[in-house]
Amino acid sequence: MNFRRADCPEIHQTDDKGVFCTSLTKEYQHAARAFSLTNIQLYDIAYAAIDHIFDEDSKAHLRLRFEEFARQHELEQFADGVQRDTSV
Numbered sequence: 715m716n717f718r719r720a721d722c723p724e725i726h727q728t729d730d731k732g733v734f735c736t737s738l739t740k741e742y743q744h745a746a747r748a749f750s751l752t753n754i755q756l757y758d759i760a761y762a763a764i765d766h767i768f769d770e771d772s773k774a775h776l777r778l779r780f781e782e783f784a785r786q787h788e789l790e791q792f793a794d795g796v797q798r799d800t801s802v
Contacts, residue, residue, distance in 0.1 A: 725763045757784070 726741045728734075742756055751759070757780075764776045 723762070723766055724759050725766055726759065 726738065726745055728736055728738050728741055730736075742760070745751060745759075746756055761777070761780050764773050764780070767773055767776070
């Protein structure tokens, strides 16, 4: 089964950072290589992960920070907060 095409949530994390000697950056780099993800797909995966945060009060703030980052880095195509197709 292709979980990405099945519309399953995709969340990258580092809950075993000490065991695997990794960072969130390395996890995203690994995913990008393993699944041939584009920068748009990586951004959208990270942005969509906000929906799965338990702290409801943080969600709006994080969305604004993502959109602000996109605008500051001239990534206007990302700054609209629209979920895009991230299937490979």
